[in-house]
Amino acid sequence: MRKIAALGAATVFAALSFTSSAFAFEPSKPECIAPANAGGGWDFTCRQIGKTLYDLKTIGSPMQVVNLAGGGGGVAYAEVVAKRNDDNDLIVAASSATTTRLAQGAFPGSTMDQVRWIGTIGADYGVIAVSKDSDIKTLPELFKRVKENPRGIAFAGGSAVGGWDHLKVLIAAKAAGISDARAVKYIAFEGGGEAVTQLLGGHVQAFTGDISEAKGFVDSGDLKILAVLADERLPGEEFNKFPTAKEQGIDAVGANWRGFYAPKGMSDEAYDYWVNAIKTTYASDEWKEVMANNGMMPLEKFGPDFEKFVSDQISSTQTLSREIGLIK
Incomplete structure (x- = not known):
């Protein structure tokens, strides 16, 4: 700076x-x-x-x-x-x-x-991400797996159950055609850093958080962002490379x-x-x-x-x- x-x-x-x-x-x-x-x-x-x-x-x-x-x-x-x-x-x-x-x-x-x-x-803006080693490549693919096996995919976030990180996933899940939001498995941690640690340890399969807290883990190569929950791609060379949920057919926005x-x-x-x-x-x-x-x-x-x-x-x-x- x-x-x-x-x-x-x-x-x-x-x-x-x-x-x-x-x-x-x-x-x-x-x-x-x-x-x-x-x-x-x-x-x-x-x-x-x-x-x-x-x-x-x-x-x-x-x-x-x-x-x-x-x-x-x-x-x-x-x-x-x-x-x-x-x-x-x-x-x-x-x-x-x-x-x-x-x-x-x-x-x-x-x-x-x-x-x-x-x-x-x-x-x-909110993001949904997976670990670098995950074979999931898109947001629709992630929610397809949730539909097939709701308990097999756990989302980790830095807010309590019903908190903003949880709500973002539910908004996206609803837009992806999952009618029963209670079927989406969410595990709460004390902060985004701890949630990412659990993801990298293989204890959960996906991360829900914000772009600012995810950026450092993306830069280190630990996280793979599937979607940004914005109306359009974020400005700037570092962020414009991340696809939105909307462009993948899931009309979900979370700021x-x-x-x-x-x-x-x-x-x-x-x-x-x-x-x-x-x-x-x-x-x-x-x-x-x-x-x-x-x-x-x-x-x-x-x-x-x-x-x-x-x-x-x-x-x-x-x-x-x-x-x-x-x-x-």
Whole structure:
């Protein structure tokens, strides 16, 4: 990643404008919780945004990243609500998986209004992949095998049963002509990195996740992506080579937004600071490069707009979950 000296004039101006603004608050010990083990999408979100914030001098000290796995993000959510409610230095990585679990009541007693929603840093399209040694070459071939022997193909993902990684497979399976979504075997792990490890160990036959968390395993030759769940092929030489589900006759799209929430008791000054920090970083040349290198697509939602977006996501996910029998 380029250092600040190599940034374009517009990015330098934006960074200086932010750091020179008269904010009533600045974090002394900035911290980002990744609600999963290292190697997954939430870990990627914390570490990449933390590095970029520091490179741009938006934060004065390096971001501490804490991996707090458990309950598909529920342990981190409960920790923030119960123990870190007034922490002004803290932000937490979130995604479509977070709103999915809130929509389905997977975080017992938790609601979206128990935290403050900061903003997005882009969208990450879903993928379905197999190990490098698999003889399955296309998505239709994979689902053909599922139809022939539903229990013989297990999908591994980094979200809980009924979570976003699970829903993506069910959306694709439904589009592939599998009427009983409950027949699709899905095994949940704590993060995409662990799910890929299980795939490579031969314990499962397919992986469902996002392009950003799969990219490193594709680069190392361990994963073979069967399909990206996007309307059209992703831009860029590294990503354009991966076929979409649509072009293989399976009309399935699954985009995972990535962003952050913060403690509910965070001061308004701190909240405004973090909203502007993420917004400014998102607009920077540095972050555009991170997005391009990791197959992320633009998605700009900040502050109150992001809060409404989250509310709408929860509502639509509840509707989908009822359709496939995950909730009543």
